[in-house]
Amino acid sequence: MALLIFAVIGTLAGREEPRAQPIPDAGRKERARTGPKGHFPGPAPATVSVIVAAYARVQHIAREAHSRSVIMSTPFPLPPIVYHPAYSAPLSPGHRFPMQKYARLAQLLEKEGLIGPEGLHIPELASFDMLAAVHDPMYVRQVLDVAVPAHVERVIGLPVTLDIVTRSQAEVGGTLLAARLALRHGLACNTAGGSHHAGPKGGSGFCVFNDVGVVARLMIDTGEIQRALVIDLDVHQGDGTAFIFENEPRVFTFSMHGAKNYPTRRGPSDLDIDLPDGTGDEAYLAELRAQIPGLLEHVRPDLVFYNAGVDPHETDSLGRLALTDQGLLARDTYVLATCLPFAPVVGVIGGGYEDIDRLANRHANLHRASVDVWRHGLAGRGRA
Ligand SMILES: [Zn+2]
Numbered sequence: 001m002a003l004l005i006f007a008v009i010g011t012l013a014g015r016e017e018p019r020a021q022p023i024p025d026a027g028r029k030e031r032a033r034t035g036p037k038g039h040f041p042g043p044a045p046a047t048v049s050v051i052v053a054a055y056a057r058v059q060h061i062a063r064e065a066h067s068r069s070v071i072m073s074t075p076f077p078l079p080p081i082v083y084h085p086a087y088s089a090p091l092s093p094g095h096r097f098p099m100q101k102y103a104r105l106a107q108l109l110e111k112e113g114l115i116g117p118e119g120l121h122i123p124e125l126a127s128f129d130m131l132a133a134v135h136d137p138m139y140v141r142q143v144l145d146v147a148v149p150a151h152v153e154r155v156i157g158l159p160v161t162l163d164i165v166t167r168s169q170a171e172v173g174g175t176l177l178a179a180r181l182a183l184r185h186g187l188a189c190n191t192a193g194g195s196h197h198a199g200p201k202g203g204s205g206f207c208v209f210n211d212v213g214v215v216a217r218l219m220i221d222t223g224e225i226q227r228a229l230v231i232d233l234d235v236h237q238g239d240g241t242a243f244i245f246e247n248e249p250r251v252f253t254f255s256m257h258g259a260k261n262y263p264t265r266r267g268p269s270d271l272d273i274d275l276p277d278g279t280g281d282e283a284y285l286a287e288l289r290a291q292i293p294g295l296l297e298h299v300r301p302d303l304v305f306y307n308a309g310v311d312p313h314e315t316d317s318l319g320r321l322a323l324t325d326q327g328l329l330a331r332d333t334y335v336l337a338t339c340l341p342f343a344p345v346v347g348v349i350g351g352g353y354e355d356i357d358r359l360a361n362r363h364a365n366l367h368r369a370s371v372d373v374w375r376h377g378l379a380g381r382g383r384a
Helices: 002-007 045-066 101-111 128-132 137-144 150-156 162-185 211-221 239-244 280-299 325-339 356-375
Strands: 187-190 228-232 251-258 271-275 303-307 345-348
Touching (some): 101 356, 128 137, 128 162, 162 187, 162 211, 162 345, 187 356, 211 228, 211 251, 211 303, 228 280, 280 325, 325 345, 325 356
Parallel strands (some): 187 345, 228 251
């Protein structure tokens, strides 16, 4: 029965289908409307045992959590998805950062019918004040003025052009919008985000601004949340986020990553799990199951930030953990299904370095898993 609950994806009954339109072009600041039709593939057979186990655990946790929280019904038939046309900024041909994956991901989500009838949610750009609350104000000024010194640009690994600056501000704004949608509806995902190497001093490792860092800081400061848990499963350690919240007890940073991977200078996470090369699906998921429930009990977050980086994949050019596509989907489903009874979750896609189409398909797993848990009522703990 539990299997059926997770595997059966029904059609949306009684809903008028708006006319499908393509993903918006750069510069159009409006919500794209998309058709809800489309085939949504259920979990692959190999993930079933993991998912069933997760669901059994969740049912138990949910009964406890629901007794101490207010449940709201969500008005959306699908979890909100945040996208900005600036996410895929132009880069010179041959640059090793797969910048086009964001637009390709949005197109794929539209094709699979995973975007709700309200369309994609388009964020505002992050402001100087928001960014300077966690990053050196002089660095933020240089970036926004498109005047970053060459040696700083080299550390970032991207040319800091106006397009890249806009993209970086949009990404932070996107994670903020997704976080606020998550508080309201229980679950929401950005189609970018997870720039976790940017730290207090500045950018690094393809990351200009740390979207999760900026957003968690802002939401704590505004009182929107009291405590946050960062679950960072990108294959690289979340060093920037760890440094940003080194002395902030209200944000707990958990990073599980490849032991031999970038960065060489690690940040002081509240909990780091180093995994050996070639870990594989089974050992990886076992480690996750050993950590997440205890963290939720310990931290009792008002909001979980989930970095679902796909670079632990076996064919990723920068990852070394040998996870399969099925393993990554099982991971995302497990994290969402386990966290949601405790707290709203905002998902960001994190890293992934490979062919654009494969990457888009891999990043879509976060959104497929989101739809799955959403349709089974696990995302009901928003606070309206
Ligand atoms: Zn990474």
